[in-house]
Amino acid sequence: MIVARSLDELGDRMRPSAVTIGKFNAIHRGHVEMIGRARQIAEERGLHSVVVTFDRHPASLFAPESVPVDITGANRRVELIGQTGVEACLVLPFTDELAKLSPADFVSHMLVEGLGAKCVIVGKDFRFGHRAEGDVDTLRELGTLHGFDVVMVDDVTDESGDRIASSLVRRFIIGGDVASAARVLGRTHAMRGEIVHGEAKGREFGYPTANLSRDATGMMPGDGVYAGWLITEDGNRYPSAISVGNNPTIEGERDRVVEAHCFVPPGDLYGQIVVIEFVDYIRGMLKFDELDDLIWQMGKDVETISVRLGVSV
Numbered sequence: 001m002i003v004a005r006s007l008d009e010l011g012d013r014m015r016p017s018a019v020t021i022g023k024f025n026a027i028h029r030g031h032v033e034m035i036g037r038a039r040q041i042a043e044e045r046g047l048h049s050v051v052v053t054f055d056r057h058p059a060s061l062f063a064p065e066s067v068p069v070d071i072t073g074a075n076r077r078v079e080l081i082g083q084t085g086v087e088a089c090l091v092l093p094f095t096d097e098l099a100k101l102s103p104a105d106f107v108s109h110m111l112v113e114g115l116g117a118k119c120v121i122v123g124k125d126f127r128f129g130h131r132a133e134g135d136v137d138t139l140r141e142l143g144t145l146h147g148f149d150v151v152m153v154d155d156v157t158d159e160s161g162d163r164i165a166s167s168l169v170r171r172f173i174i175g176g177d178v179a180s181a182a183r184v185l186g187r188t189h190a191m192r193g194e195i196v197h198g199e200a201k202g203r204e205f206g207y208p209t210a211n212l213s214r215d216a217t218g219m220m221p222g223d224g225v226y227a228g229w230l231i232t233e234d235g236n237r238y239p240s241a242i243s244v245g246n247n248p249t250i251e252g253e254r255d256r257v258v259e260a261h262c263f264v265p266p267g268d269l270y271g272q273i274v275v276i277e278f279v280d281y282i283r284g285m286l287k288f289d290e291l292d293d294l295i296w297q298m299g300k301d302v303e304t305i306s307v308r309l310g311v312s313v
Contacts, residue, residue, distance in 0.1 A: 073217025
């Protein structure tokens with residue numbers, strides 16, 4: 001997949017095109033459906049398939065305090081878009097200049113002149129242009145003027161009948177229900193970041209942990225212990241007991257952290273960029289009066305998680 005940060009960088013390689021536009025901040029099953037539709041239409045009509053998205057949430061420009069937590073991280077989002085088989089992803093910097101474009105100017109400059117759009121695929125809630133003045137009807141009117149058609153993709157629902165949306169994904173992750181989040185995402189929820197030195201308490205207890213940097217990307221689940229996997233840069237996967245929170249048993253105030261105890265020693269991970277996948281919630285974060293009780297519980301957690309992951313310890 002071609003990844004470009006501007007129309008100039010993309011050039012004329014993707015003209016004419018079938019384009020889908022959105023924030024795509026989760027790349028959940030609804031997003032994948034919409035991107036897949038763009039790819040299908042492109043193949044049927046002999047067009048190039050292009051995803052247009054933004055380097056940050058539009059609210060970061062106007063109301064930074066209300067920007068929703070990023071579910072995937074910018075780089076991971078582009079990777080996931082690439083896995084859909086689309087030909088190109090145009091990641092536009094969301095600047096004042098872009099935000100001030102009227103709906104008509106956005107369409108003429110970005111879609112028609114820039115991408116040679118012949119079909120534009122969007123969701124029913126799609127808004128665009130200055131102050132989000134444009135909607136699907138506006139886009140259809142402009143499509144008639146410029147010679148492209150508009151395909152609106154209906155909402156996708158999950159097995160429980162819930163509308164698949166980024167807000168639903170966030171609710172599940174915040175609540176620790178990573179299994180339901182995976183059902184809506186169509187994949188296991190994950191964080192990605194560098195392994196850094198921690199307080200080394202786990203090593204003292206016989207359960208050494210790999211500590212994820214505080215600037216790791218991907219949404220941090222609610223406090224608790226999870227079954228999951230740590231995946232190294234070379235692709236090795238290690239079954240793990242993952243702790244999220246500030247470990248109230250250990251004295252001293254601490255920030256919330258993500259720590260993974262790998263059942264098989266992974267070697268020296270310090271400085272490596274790893275992915276931590278959250279498969280299932282095991283229990284809440286508990287405060288123990290005695291360290292021996294914590295160590296006993298950690299042993300039980302490892303047993304429970306090994307069964308949940310289908311691995312032997």
